Amino acid sequence: MAAEDTVCRPLLSAHELMEDPYGGFGRVREEAPVVKGLWNGHPTWFITRYDDVTAVLMDRRFATSSTSLPGGTDEYAEVMAQMGIDRDLIPYLAGSLVYTDPPDHTRLRKLVLRAFSARRISALRPRVEALVDELLDALPGHAADGTVDLVEHFASPLPITVICEMVGVPVADREQWRAWSLDYTSMDARRLNTMLSEISAYIRGLVGQRRAAPADDLITGLMLARDEDNDRLTETELVTMVLTLVVAANETTPALIASGIWALLTHPGQLAMVREDPGLLPDAVQELLRWCGPAIVAKLRYATEDVVIGDTLIRQGDHVQVVPGAANHDPRRFPRPDELDITRDPEADRAPHLGYSRGAHYCLGAGLANQETEVAFARLFERFPDLALAVPEDRLKWKPMPATRQLASLPVVLGPAARLRKTSARAGERR
């Protein structure tokens, strides 16, 4: 171990990490562009400024799997094994798209890319609108003492239902999937082992059903893609892909929808603009991803060769953690970075945010998440014109997760529902 590693310390206090990751990583960003700290017990380079984060994400010399290092073993799989995850279940975690590098990553991503094309996502819009309306219809019925938790009854059920329908998971099982997704993020070996063996058996069962009766869904699409050329998608890869998609959708979009509602409710001027002109919603969603997007840090990267960032030499094999949450508030890129301003001029003062990452691992579900969030906001704010937080802002609780910013609950008072015109305002019409 190098001398500098022996004095390596965590860069953020536990409080900053759990309660104020934007502030904590913002402080790190202003102290130095590239700095080493302990992360998950391992010396790691932190990269927090916009240009450097973008450069690392675009640079193929940074891999997301340590097996891409010369002579590298799978460190992630090893950590999972040490945690107590059964060896035969580890591939379902370690084989996830985001932890693979080319050529496997290119092959796997190509297989699912078509299902997430702009055309396919756009075709889903009426279904997303109908689901949002159903959830809104049911909201008053969930009110207890006049308040409703929008995480539980609005932000969470929408994305899981949409992704289940896309993938071909029976919607009746979506509560089971929500429970499995919680197990996935629990980092509890017992729960993870149970969840992984249940889920793999479940998905293999669905594959068997689709083999007997193909359907217009992603499971059938992936299965056929594999069957055409037998070595393209193994059964384990197929299970892993389905698992990845459902869990990814269930973890992040609910967080954006809930944070976005909170942000707009606490910035009444911004909310008034959106209500006045729903055509502003696509820009508003992008600004919310910048300002309070859920992805604080990206996945860990490994330097596959020596690379210099700024004045710092990053050695082959070093761990590198880029922090989109800090880059998105970098004053070198965004004037008034801590101000929420949905009217930022894309040409003048709004660089593309990094809330969906950049480069090879750019979020596959970005278009889907944008659409769900736009529709959710358009319909919610139209339906409940007096919607308000039910508790003071400082009483809201965030989940104790350092990588993803997520409200634990969002209690609101709905107020009376508006009598809607026949054709309700549609987000994105001006796009």
Ligand code: HEM
């Ligand atoms: C607001 C919602 C979402 C946010 C903020 C988000 C964020 C991200 C980020 C930051 C990454 C890249 C991580 C890295 O480079 O290390 C990523 C990758 C990914 N996301 Fe999302 N995501 C969202 C929604 C979704 C949805 C709805 C799906 C699935 C339908 C999805 C599927 C994926 C997949 C499969 C990858 C891996 C892509 C690859 O490695 O090629 N995401 N997401």
